[in-house]
Amino acid sequence: MQACSQTPDIKAIDKAVESAIYQSEQSLFEADFDKALVLIAPTKFEKSEQFSDIHRVQLLIQELRIKGFQSILLRLENNATDRLYRLKKFYIPATTTENPDIRADYFLTLSSTYRSVGKKDSALLFANKARGLYTDEKKLDELAKLDANEISRKHNQFLAEGKREEILSLIPTYRQLVESSRQHSTYALAYNTRHLAQVYRRQTREFGKALELFQASLAARQEIGFKPFIPASYSSIADVYLAMGNYEMAIKIYSEAQALATEIGFIRYEYYPLLKIGDIYLAKENTERAAEYFHKAQSIATVHDYTAAIKEVEARLDNLKEGN
Numbered sequence: 001m002q003a004c005s006q007t008p009d010i011k012a013i014d015k016a017v018e019s020a021i022y023q024s025e026q027s028l029f030e031a032d033f034d035k036a037l038v039l040i041a042p043t044k045f046e047k048s049e050q051f052s053d054i055h056r057v058q059l060l061i062q063e064l065r066i067k068g069f070q071s072i073l074l075r076l077e078n079n080a081t082d083r084l085y086r087l088k089k090f091y092i093p094a095t096t097t098e099n100p101d102i103r104a105d106y107f108l109t110l111s112s113t114y115r116s117v118g119k120k121d122s123a124l125l126f127a128n129k130a131r132g133l134y135t136d137e138k139k140l141d142e143l144a145k146l147d148a149n150e151i152s153r154k155h156n157q158f159l160a161e162g163k164r165e166e167i168l169s170l171i172p173t174y175r176q177l178v179e180s181s182r183q184h185s186t187y188a189l190a191y192n193t194r195h196l197a198q199v200y201r202r203q204t205r206e207f208g209k210a211l212e213l214f215q216a217s218l219a220a221r222q223e224i225g226f227k228p229f230i231p232a233s234y235s236s237i238a239d240v241y242l243a244m245g246n247y248e249m250a251i252k253i254y255s256e257a258q259a260l261a262t263e264i265g266f267i268r269y270e271y272y273p274l275l276k277i278g279d280i281y282l283a284k285e286n287t288e289r290a291a292e293y294f295h296k297a298q299s300i301a302t303v304h305d306y307t308a309a310i311k312e313v314e315a316r317l318d319n320l321k322e323g324n
Contacts, residue, residue, distance in 0.1 A: 013050040020044070021062045031227040031264035033070040037063065053093040058102060060086060061109050069228050073266045075304065080116035087113055104133035104142070144185035147177055148192050155195055159202075167203050171196070190220035194233070201240055211240045231261035231269040238273065247280050271300040271309050278316060291320055 020039050027036035040059045045051045064083055071078035087094075087110050094106040111126035127146070134142040151173060158166040174196040181188035197213030200206045218233035234257035241250040254273035261269035278293035294316045301309035 013045065013048045013055065016048075017045060017055045017058055021058060024062055024066065028066050028069065029225050029227060031069075031073070031266075033066055033074075036066045040066075053090055054097050054099070054102060057090045057094045057097075057106055060090065061105050064109055064113075073228060073264065075267050075306065080113055084110075084113045084117055100133045100137050101139075104130045104137070104139070107133070108146070140184040141188075142185075144177075144181045144188035145191075148181065148185075148188040148195075151177060152191060152195050155199075164203055167199055171199060174199070186220050186224050187226065190217045190224075190226070190229075190233075193217040193220065194236070197236070201236075201243065205243075207240050207244050211237065211244075214240060227260075227264055228266070231257045231264070231266045234260060235269050235273055235276075238276065242276065242280065247284065251277050251280060267300075267304045267306060268309075270304075271297045271306065271313075274300070275309075275313060275316065282316075282320070287320055291317070294320070 024036045024039040027033075027039060040062050042051075042056060042059055045055060045059075064087075067076075067078060070076060087106070090106075095103060097103060107126045107130040111123045111130060114120075114126065115123035127150075131143065131146055133139075134146065151170060155167060155170055158170075174192060177192045178189065178196060181192050193213045194217035197210045197217065200213065201210035214233065214237045218230065218237065221230050221233055234253055238250045238253035238257060241247075241253060254277050257269055258273040261267075261273070274293045274297035278290045278297065281287075281293065282290035294313055298310065298313040298317070300306075301313055
């Protein structure tokens with residue numbers, strides 16, 4: 001009788017946690033990080049006797065996901081060592097639960113955290129564990145996201161090492177992933193099209209292809225309502241217009257990127273579009289307007305104590321002074 005009486009309570013807490021995570025994800029997509037974190041605070045569920053370590057694992061995974069995006073947009077410290085410590089505390093319940101989705105999500109979060117602390121072998125081990133579970137459960141959307149992340153990491157490594165030919169060799173794989181993600185995950189599609197666009201913009205300088213793909217990536221993000229990275233999408237489109245010499249469109253799109261970034265607090269794209277608009281006016285020999293935008297960018301960088309951005313703007317202003 002006791003087991004029967006507990007079953008409804010267990011199902012209730014399961015549903016409550018899952019509902020909170022779902023609502024939190026919606027807030028994340030809106031770039032409302034504070035609300036997203038409040039929704040999954042463990043203290044909301046701890047009064048329930050059925051609240052377990054597995055529920056804590058679910059909430060922790062979502063918390064780390066939110067804070068990952070939050071740290072990118074707001075330039076907040078995200079201590080990987082602390083994340084790893086918190087995850088490992090729940091290793092036994094997380095890896096022995098009968099729920100394969102929770103195990104897979106835990107393995108994937110553990111993998112990314114190991115990668116953040118420089119332990120690539122452990123990162124690969126747990127990524128493969130997650131992939132195996134997603135494959136067994138036929139989670140094609142999660143597999144599409146995994147593939148998008150893996151090729152992106154490889155791309156970034158080649159970029160950091162200046163390996164142009166290796167980056168170009170990724171084009172066929174990117175094309176395949178674009179087609180497969182189109183069927184299984186709009187989220188992954190946005191990443192794949194964006195990163196392929198970067199290859200055409202940076203390496204082959206095929207600006208028409210790059211523009212088409214950046215616009216497709218933006219459309220995918222808008223379709224699913226993923227606000228956090230939409231300013232970056234606009235800014236990349238403006239970068240292409242700038243490279244094509246279409247200053248009017250570049251200024252228009254940079255301005256949209258900056259406004260959207262200000263709305264959600266994406267610090268990099270609050271200042272970067274202003275810097276690029278200043279560059280455009282400088283190229284047009286309108287030093288007064290250039291200085292206006294450089295000073296706006298400087299003000300934003302200073303408010304956020306963004307050292308690299310401050311130095312970047314100061315270099316522009318110094319060049320203006322020397323030109324005068």
